[in-house]
Amino acid sequence: MPTPEQMSRRTVLRGAAGVGAAGLAVTALTGAPALASAALKSATSTPRRASQLPATEEAASEAVVVHVRDLRTGQLDVYRGTSHVRIHDRQLAAQLARVSA
Amino acid sequence: MSSHREAPEISKDPVADSTDVYAFISPDQPSTVTLIANYVPLQEPAGGPNFYEFGEDILYEIHIDTRGTAEPDISYQFRFRTEVTNPATFLYNTAPITSLTSSAWNRKQFYSVTRVDARGERCLGRDLPCPPCNIGPLSTPSYATALAQPAVSKLSDGSLVFAGQRAEGFYVDLGSIFDLGNLRPIEELNVFAKALGLQSMPGVNATKFLNVHSIALQVPISSITAPGRPVIGIWTTASRRRVGIFDDSGGGRFFSGPHTQVSRLANPLVNEVLIPMGKKDYWNTQKPEHDKQFASFVAHPELASLIAALYSPNFPNLQAVVTAGTARADLEAILLTGIPAGVLPSAPGFTNFTGAVQADLLRLNTSIPPTPSKSANPLGVVGGDLAGFPNGRRVFDDVVTVELRAVAGAVLHLVDPSFTPDGAVGAITDGLDQTSPGTGYLPQFPYLGVPYDGYDHPPLA
Numbered sequence: 001m002p003t004p005e006q007m008s009r010r011t012v013l014r015g016a017a018g019v020g021a022a023g024l025a026v027t028a029l030t031g032a033p034a035l036a037s038a039a040l041k042s043a044t045s046t047p048r049r050a051s052q053l054p055a056t057e058e059a060a061s062e063a064v065v066v067h068v069r070d071l072r073t074g075q076l077d078v079y080r081g082t083s084h085v086r087i088h089d090r091q092l093a094a095q096l097a098r099v100s101a
Numbered sequence: 102m103s104s105h106r107e108a109p110e111i112s113k114d115p116v117a118d119s120t121d122v123y124a125f126i127s128p129d130q131p132s133t134v135t136l137i138a139n140y141v142p143l144q145e146p147a148g149g150p151n152f153y154e155f156g157e158d159i160l161y162e163i164h165i166d167t168r169g170t171a172e173p174d175i176s177y178q179f180r181f182r183t184e185v186t187n188p189a190t191f192l193y194n195t196a197p198i199t200s201l202t203s204s205a206w207n208r209k210q211f212y213s214v215t216r217v218d219a220r221g222e223r224c225l226g227r228d229l230p231c232p233p234c235n236i237g238p239l240s241t242p243s244y245a246t247a248l249a250q251p252a253v254s255k256l257s258d259g260s261l262v263f264a265g266q267r268a269e270g271f272y273v274d275l276g277s278i279f280d281l282g283n284l285r286p287i288e289e290l291n292v293f294a295k296a297l298g299l300q301s302m303p304g305v306n307a308t309k310f311l312n313v314h315s316i317a318l319q320v321p322i323s324s325i326t327a328p329g330r331p332v333i334g335i336w337t338t339a340s341r342r343r344v345g346i347f348d349d350s351g352g353g354r355f356f357s358g359p360h361t362q363v364s365r366l367a368n369p370l371v372n373e374v375l376i377p378m379g380k381k382d383y384w385n386t387q388k389p390e391h392d393k394q395f396a397s398f399v400a401h402p403e404l405a406s407l408i409a410a411l412y413s414p415n416f417p418n419l420q421a422v423v424t425a426g427t428a429r430a431d432l433e434a435i436l437l438t439g440i441p442a443g444v445l446p447s448a449p450g451f452t453n454f455t456g457a458v459q460a461d462l463l464r465l466n467t468s469i470p471p472t473p474s475k476s477a478n479p480l481g482v483v484g485g486d487l488a489g490f491p492n493g494r495r496v497f498d499d500v501v502t503v504e505l506r507a508v509a510g511a512v513l514h515l516v517d518p519s520f521t522p523d524g525a526v527g528a529i530t531d532g533l534d535q536t537s538p539g540t541g542y543l544p545q546f547p548y549l550g551v552p553y554d555g556y557d558h559p560p561l562a
Contacts, residue, residue: 065344065357079344079358 068093104366105142105308107373108381111364115141116156117339119366120313121271122163124335124463124493127319128471129545133260134325136177137317137496137547138163138337138366144266144312147555152193152234153266153314154210155181159339160360161316166334167327169456171390175325178215179264179316181231183208194233194240201230201251209233212264214256225256231265235312237556245551253546261319261546266312268540268550270496271369274531275307278501282411286532290412290525304532310539310558317547322467332439332453334462335493336367336389362386367463368436368491369500374404375436389460392437396459399436400428404508408529415525419510422520430516435491435507439464440482444515447485453492465493474544479535483512496548497535505529 067077074090105120106112123137140161144153155161160180164173186207187195196205213227232252235244253263277283281293285302288294316337326333343358364385366372375398376384384395409420422429434440439454439462453464472478472488479499481489483506490498506512511526535542539558540550 063355063357065346067344081357082342082359084343084358 066096068096071097104369104371104373108376108385109378110382111385114341114363115143116154117159117341117364118142119337119339119364121369122335122337122366122463122494123496123548124333124465125495126322126465126467126469126471126488126493127546128474130319131471132323133319133321134333134465134467135317135319135546135548136163136165136335137315137549139267139271139313139315139549140339141314143308144269144314145555146235146310146312146553146558148234149236149555150191150193152208152236153312154183154208154234155179155212155231155264155314156339157181157183158345158354158356159341162338162340163316163318164336164338165325166389166455166460166462167325167330169330169332169334169458171334171388171392171455171458171460171462174218174327176217177318178217179212180215181210181212181264183210193236197239198233198236198241199243199247201232201248206233210265214262216258225258225260226254226262229254229262229264234266235552235554237554239556241554244554249551258320258324260321260324261317263315263317263547265314266552267315267547268538268552269308269311269313270538270542270549271308271500272306272533272535272537273308273501274304274533276305277531282407284505284529284531286530287412287525287528290415290528292411292413302532304530304537306533306537306539309537310553310560312552313549315547315549317549319546326467331468332455332464332466334367334389334439334455334460334464336365336462338362339364362388365389367461369494370504371399371436371461374504375399375402377403389462390458392460393458395461396433396437399432400430401426402429402432402508405429405510408505408509412525416509416523418521418523419526422510422513427517429513431510431513432507433459434516435512436461440491445482446515448487451482451487451492463494464491483507496542499534501533502530505531 065079069075069077071093074088074093076087076089076093078085111118119138119140120142121139125135127133127135141153163177165175166172167174193208194206198206210231211228214225216223216225230252232248233241235241241248252265253261256262277285283291283294285304288299289301340360340362342356343361346355348355372381372384405419406423409416409423437459440452441454442452443449445451453466455464469487472486478484478486479497480503481498482492483503489495490500490503506526506529509526509529510522513520514522542548542550
C-alpha cells in the first residue's frame with residue numbers, strides 16, 4: 001500500500017472519482033424509470049411560474065438534466081449537482097424524443 | 102498576446118480566459134514562491150457601471166507538478182461568490198468605498214481557497230474579500246492602502262493570497278505583431294512594410310492603461326516541492342460546469358454537472374502563436390500530460406517560417422532549418438521539457454528540466470535565488486539572468502522578445518552546434534521593455550501594480 005508521500009494527487013482523485021461515479025451510476029440506472037417519469041411529467045404539464053421555480057442553489061442542485069446524445073443507441077448523459085453519468089436506455093430516449101417533438 | 106483571447110471560443114468568455122501565469126522566487130521573501138494566474142483580459146478601467154469581476158460559476162485552479170509527470174500533484178482551487186447589498190440601485194457604489202466592509206460598496210466578491218494534494222482536500226480560507234475595482238478618486242480613494250493592501254489575506258497554512266484587479270504588467274505591441282509581424286523597430290526589414298516605405302519606429306504597448314484580474318499566492322518553497330526535486334511545473338486552468346441552462350423566467354442561469362476545463366495556460370504565447378487555429382479550442386480542454394499530441398507544433402513552428410519569409414532575406418540560416426524540416430530541439434526544451442543541465446555554456450549547472458514527458462508547463466528551479474532588482478535582466482536566461490523566464494517568469498520579464506528571438510533561432514546553436522544564428526536575430530524586438538506599462542510593479546506581494554482607475558484612464562492627454 002503506498003504511503004501518502006508515494007500517492008500522487010491524481011491517484012487520490014482517480015480513486016475518489018471511481019467511487020463517486022460507480023455509486024451514482026447505480027442510482028441513475030435503478031432510478032431510470034423515475035427519471036423518465038419525472039421528465040415526462042414535467043414536459044407535459046403546465047410550465048411553472050418563476051415564483052415556483054427552485055430559487056436556491058441547493059434546490060437547483062437537485063434538478064436533473066438529461067441530454068439525449070444519440071437517439072438511435074439510447075445514449076443519455078444525466079447531470080445532477082456536480083455529477084455526470086452516461087447510460088444507455090433506448091426506450092427512455094425514445095420517450096423523451098416523443099414528448100419533445 | 103501572452104494568452105489574451107488566444108483561442109476562438111475562450112475569446113468569447115473573458116471571465117474564464119487565462120491571460121498570464123507568473124512563477125518566481127519572491128524577491129523580498131526568498132524562502133517562498135509567488136504564483137500568479139491572471140484572468141479577464143483587456144479591462145478598460147472605466148468599465149462601469151458593471152465593473153469587472155471573477156466568475157461565480159468558474160473553478161479557477163493553479164496546478165503544480167512536483168514529480169515531472171506533468172500531472173497535478175498539488176492544486177490550489179479558487180471559488181468566488183458575489184454579494185449584492187442593494188439590488189434596487191444600478192450603482193456599483195453609492196458613496197466613497199473607504200474600506201472592504203463599506204456599506205456603500207454594492208457588489209462585493211468573496212472567495213475560498215482549497216489545496217488538493219495526496220492527502221486530500223484542505224480548505225485554507227473562505228469568505229476572503231476581493232478589493233473593488235479601481236473606479237476613481239471619488240469612489241475608491243486611497244485605493245492602494247485602504248482597499249488593495251487589506252485584501253491581501255493570510256491563509257490557515259500561513260501563505261498569502263490576493264484575488265482582485267491589478268494593472269496589466271504584460272507588455273506587447275499587439276498592433277504590430279498581428280499586422281503581418283511588422284515589428285516597428287525593424288519594420289524597414291519587413292517585406293510588406295519595406296514596400297510601403299515604412300521606417301523604424303518605437304513600439305506601442307497595446308496593454309498600457311488596461312487592467313486584469315489576478316489570483317496570487319505566496320507559498321513556502323517547501324510546501325510545493327518534493328524532497329530532492331527543486332524543479333516544479335506550474336499551470337493554471339479555468340473550468341465551467343458541463344451544462345448551463347438560461348432561465349428566461351428569472352433572468353438567471355442554471356448550471357449542472359461536473360466542471361470541465363475550458364482554459365489553461367503555462368508558458369506565454371504557446372496556444373497564441375504555436376497552436377494552429379483548428380486546434381486552439383481543443384488545446385484549452387486538454388491536460389498538459391497529453392501535450393505530446395501538440396509537440397509537432399512546437400518542433401516545427403509556423404512562426405519560424407513566417408519570420409524567415411516576412412524578413413527575407415535577413416534570416417537565411419533560419420530559412421534553411423525551416424526548409425530542411427529540422428525539429429527544433431531548442432524550443433522543445435524551453436517549452437516542453439525544461440532545459441537540461443549542460444546546455445548553457447555560461448552556466449553549465451543550470452537546469453529546469455522536469456523529465457522526458459513533453460508538456461507545456463512553466464518550469465521553475467526553486468533552488469536558484471532571485472536576482473536583485475537592480476541587476477535583473479528582463480530577457481531572463483537568454484540575457485544571462487537565471488532567475489528569469491523561462492526559469493519561471495517574473496512580472497517584468499520581456500517574454501515577447503525572448504520567445505520571438507528563440508523561435509527565430511537565437512539559441513538553437515546551444516543544442517545544434519552546426520547552426521549559426523542569423524545576424525538579424527539580435528535585432529528582433531517589439532520595442533518594449535519593463536518600463537512600457539503605464540505604472541510600475543510593486544516590490545512586494547502581489548507585485549503587479551495598482552490598477553488604473555477609470556476616472557484618470559485613458560489619460561486626458
